[in-house]
Amino acid sequence: MYEIVAESAGKKKLKAGDLTRAMTAKYGDSVSRKDCKAAIKQLIDSGRCVYGYYGGSSIELPRTEGAANE
Amino acid sequence: MADDLKIPLLEELEKGPWPSFVSDIKSVADKSEMARDLLRQLEKSYEDKRGYWKHGGLVGVLGYGGGVIGRYSALPEEFPGVSHFHTMRVNQPSGWVYTSKALNEIMDLWDEHGSGLTNMHGSTGDLVLLGTRTEELEPMFQALTQKGWDLGGSGSDMRTPSCCIGPARCEWACYDTLDLCYNLTQEYQDELHRPMFNYKFKFKLAGCPNDCVASQARSDMAIVGVWKDEIQIDKDAYAEYIKDGFNVKEYVVDMCPTGCITADENDIEIDDSNCVKCMHCIARMPKALAPGKERGAALCLGAKAPIVEGALIAQVIVPFMKLEPPYEELHDLIERIWEFWDEHGKARERIGEFIERVSLATFLEGIGLEPLPQMVKQPRDNPYVFYEEYYAEEDEGEDA
Ligand code: HEM
Ligand code: HEM
Ligand code: SF4
Numbered sequence: 001m002y003e004i005v006a007e008s009a010g011k012k013k014l015k016a017g018d019l020t021r022a023m024t025a026k027y028g029d030s031v032s033r034k035d036c037k038a039a040i041k042q043l044i045d046s047g048r049c050v051y052g053y054y055g056g057s058s059i060e061l062p063r064t065e066g067a068a069n070e
Numbered sequence: 071m072a073d074d075l076k077i078p079l080l081e082e083l084e085k086g087p088w089p090s091f092v093s094d095i096k097s098v099a100d101k102s103e104m105a106r107d108l109l110r111q112l113e114k115s116y117e118d119k120r121g122y123w124k125h126g127g128l129v130g131v132l133g134y135g136g137g138v139i140g141r142y143s144a145l146p147e148e149f150p151g152v153s154h155f156h157t158m159r160v161n162q163p164s165g166w167v168y169t170s171k172a173l174n175e176i177m178d179l180w181d182e183h184g185s186g187l188t189n190m191h192g193s194t195g196d197l198v199l200l201g202t203r204t205e206e207l208e209p210m211f212q213a214l215t216q217k218g219w220d221l222g223g224s225g226s227d228m229r230t231p232s233c234c235i236g237p238a239r240c241e242w243a244c245y246d247t248l249d250l251c252y253n254l255t256q257e258y259q260d261e262l263h264r265p266m267f268n269y270k271f272k273f274k275l276a277g278c279p280n281d282c283v284a285s286q287a288r289s290d291m292a293i294v295g296v297w298k299d300e301i302q303i304d305k306d307a308y309a310e311y312i313k314d315g316f317n318v319k320e321y322v323v324d325m326c327p328t329g330c331i332t333a334d335e336n337d338i339e340i341d342d343s344n345c346v347k348c349m350h351c352i353a354r355m356p357k358a359l360a361p362g363k364e365r366g367a368a369l370c371l372g373a374k375a376p377i378v379e380g381a382l383i384a385q386v387i388v389p390f391m392k393l394e395p396p397y398e399e400l401h402d403l404i405e406r407i408w409e410f411w412d413e414h415g416k417a418r419e420r421i422g423e424f425i426e427r428v429s430l431a432t433f434l435e436g437i438g439l440e441p442l443p444q445m446v447k448q449p450r451d452n453p454y455v456f457y458e459e460y461y462a463e464e465d466e467g468e469d470a
């Protein structure tokens with residue numbers, strides 16, 4: 001899941017639902033929505049990913065955003 | 071007042087008869103650089119007729135995708151005090167009941183970690199703390215949680231549920247709004263802090279159809295207290311109203327929207343089968359009339375304010391549900407609604423817009439509810455549906 005986020009960094013902002021759909025596309029029914037929820041939770045709580053908001057919430061790599069002031 | 075604060079355009083706003091946010095912020099401008107630069111930047115916006123804020127999409131506290139709304143000034147050199155100006159939403163207690171000690175604690179923390187400016191309360195219901203720097207977010211969050219507070223929702227998550235004061239003060243409450251508000255907040259902590267929906271989802275809880283929290287207009291799911299049996303009538307109290315010269319015909323009988331009240335000097339009767347629970351008669355004669363004894367709530371879906379498309383008002387989805395702990399029936403329905411919306415909704419599509427797009431019939435099928443007459447929101451406006459066809463089909467079915 002982390003790879004999917006990393007690959008799309010700078011291109012498309014992925015939402016929780018996009019990640020879940022991508023995972024089921026890749027692994028079929030062997031991953032449930034619950035599994036995906038838990039995986040997102042792990043990614044966020046470990047700090048490897050962060051939530052972003054641009055007209056809707058997304059899951060992204062941590063970085064310094066363009067709008068940030070010193 | 072600091073000498074360098076020249077804000078003539080903003081000061082125009084202080085001239086009307088109403089309280090002014092300009093006066094409020096000015097009152098702390100001497101001791102807060104943030105407050106002073108907030109006014110100065112806004113004055114410049116008024117002069118130039120454009121805004122100078124940038125959105126900060128990534129700021130937040132570890133583990134949470136909501137509760138912090140990031141803002142940076144586009145002119146940080148000119149207005150260093152508001153270079154960072156993030157808002158924190160604090161989850162309010164049910165019914166907005168605080169002790170002054172608790173409020174003082176929050177204000178002390180906010181003077182230390184933020185601008186000291188607040189908005190009580192936002193239309194989300196949260197206690198809104200206006201203006202802090204990125205590096206102060208985690209320390210403020212830690213300090214708040216140590217005192218037992220938590221952040222509220224923002225972004226594509228379940229927003230902080232809010233409710234009317236309900237049975238704490240109001241005899242009209244048809245269920246315990248405070249308890250259910252707390253229950254939903256606790257039950258759905260993940261949905262509150264970890265945005266996982268297509269877009270925001272708001273709950274507002276009103277104890278009776280008076281709807282003091284305007285849930286019908288402002289929430290994706292409005293939970294509105296209502297009764298199923300007869301309006302309770304106290305005949306002695308009614309006699310008192312008559313004795314005091316109260317004009318029942320003009321103020322009550324003639325104003326009942328369905329004309330279901332008959333009353334004269336001696337007696338009052340209500341045809342409850344035609345009462346639409348508008349609360350008018352009860353509000354006019356609170357001593358004589360009261361909601362019935364079989365109490366619960368109606369669930370309505372789909373209201374939203376006009377941001378992308380026009381405003382929507384909520385529509386009934388469950389006319390009556392008993393609401394008592396542990397609220398399993400309600401949780402179950404909420405989860406079915408979220409799942410169907412999650413699977414078939416588009417990005418940034420609120421539940422009301424979703425229902426409009428896929429049609430109520432499809433939606434009901436998706437969440438497993440039977441259609442009911444109470445769900446009808448308006449008379450049909452399409453003349454090209456011919457009911458004869460439906461009748462014909464049914465007849466054939468019976469023959470076979
Ligand atoms: C370009 C600038 C801005 C835009 C486009 C904007 C837009 C919005 C929108 C759309 C909402 C509703 C969010 C929701 O409920 O989902 C909102 C809420 C809010 N905004 Fe702004 N805003 C801007 C600047 C600001 C600034 C500079 C402040 C503070 C100084 C501010 C304070 C707030 C607060 C406190 C709320 C929440 C109110 C509540 O919870 O009911 N906003 N804003
Ligand atoms: C550029 C001029 C006009 C346009 C674009 C226009 C457009 C329309 C449209 C879209 C409808 C709805 C049709 C429907 O039911 O689907 C309509 C209905 C109607 N229009 Fe016009 N109209 C125009 C001029 C007029 C004029 C000049 C009159 C009368 C002198 C008129 C009388 C009516 C009436 C009576 C209806 C209702 C028909 C019905 O549904 O029973 N319209 N018009
Ligand atoms: S909505 Fe009804 S129950 Fe709640 S405070 Fe208002 S009048 Fe009372």
Ligand code: SF4
Pocket residue numbers: 325326327328329330331340344345346347348349350351352
């Ligand atoms: S609640 Fe409204 S509809 Fe019902 S009897 Fe009273 S005035 Fe009429």
